[in-house]
Amino acid sequence: MESLRFERQVRFFGEEGQRKIRNTKPLVIGAGGIGSHVIQQLAFLGVGALHIIDPDVLEKTNANRLIGVNDADQAGKSKAAIAERLVRRINPNIDVTAEQQDVLELIESRDQPFGTDWVFSCVDDDGVRLKLLQEVAGGPTLIDCATEVVPREEGLPNFGGRICVADGTDGCPYCRDLYDEQEIRHSLADADELQDEAERYGVAPEELEDSGPSVVTLNGIVASLACNEFMAAVAGIRKPKPILEYRGNYGIVAASQDPLPDSCLYCDDWRTGA
Numbered sequence: 001m002e003s004l005r006f007e008r009q010v011r012f013f014g015e016e017g018q019r020k021i022r023n024t025k026p027l028v029i030g031a032g033g034i035g036s037h038v039i040q041q042l043a044f045l046g047v048g049a050l051h052i053i054d055p056d057v058l059e060k061t062n063a064n065r066l067i068g069v070n071d072a073d074q075a076g077k078s079k080a081a082i083a084e085r086l087v088r089r090i091n092p093n094i095d096v097t098a099e100q101q102d103v104l105e106l107i108e109s110r111d112q113p114f115g116t117d118w119v120f121s122c123v124d125d126d127g128v129r130l131k132l133l134q135e136v137a138g139g140p141t142l143i144d145c146a147t148e149v150v151p152r153e154e155g156l157p158n159f160g161g162r163i164c165v166a167d168g169t170d171g172c173p174y175c176r177d178l179y180d181e182q183e184i185r186h187s188l189a190d191a192d193e194l195q196d197e198a199e200r201y202g203v204a205p206e207e208l209e210d211s212g213p214s215v216v217t218l219n220g221i222v223a224s225l226a227c228n229e230f231m232a233a234v235a236g237i238r239k240p241k242p243i244l245e246y247r248g249n250y251g252i253v254a255a256s257q258d259p260l261p262d263s264c265l266y267c268d269d270w271r272t273g274a
């Protein structure tokens, strides 16, 4: 089976493209709703190695969307371990490592580069996204993935998602205005600051960190956009689009036409190669 495994995609982008994909070893941070889709697709595409990091464990409410989960999996099982099992079942030749680790702690304790050209940011918190961007800027290409479901006063919510491919040439999620400043503040605040803010707004502190709705279909669209741009770039099909946005209420995917902002706290040096 091995020699024929990739035959249908080699028809698309050639043996050389497949070899380039095999030579990648992407790092996927977040193995939840979006990350588990990304991991599955990278495994099927035929990357040579995969490094997976996720701090969380399985909860019963994840069963509607976590790719690779079995009905027999108990709550409390590490999501990183579930993702590792998924990869091994798809292709045991992939060199996969999975760690259950807090992303901010990982960033703070890290004393060497990530050792990869590709980082997929599939976390669900803009504070963690920003820290990750800060860490990656100037190095590997970052593909930042997010879905969004925004309640409306009447009727069903607005829904969609987006990816941002940041490689130093076209800005980053920060200057492209994709992060929520308030969410960043909440995420990076300590317990006292969170308590102060909660009192100011008259809500419980945990409500400031509340997770939104999540559905397998939306996660799958965003993950597919991310992996498709990865494939296009690595296999030499075309340059990746810096931002692709899925607007669920209209049923369209659009590439951002916004001009590149003049300067950015996070990617100026990356842009100039400094």
Ligand SMILES: [Zn+2]
Binding pocket: 171, 172, 173, 174, 175, 176, 263, 264, 265, 266, 267, 268
């Ligand atoms: Zn930027």
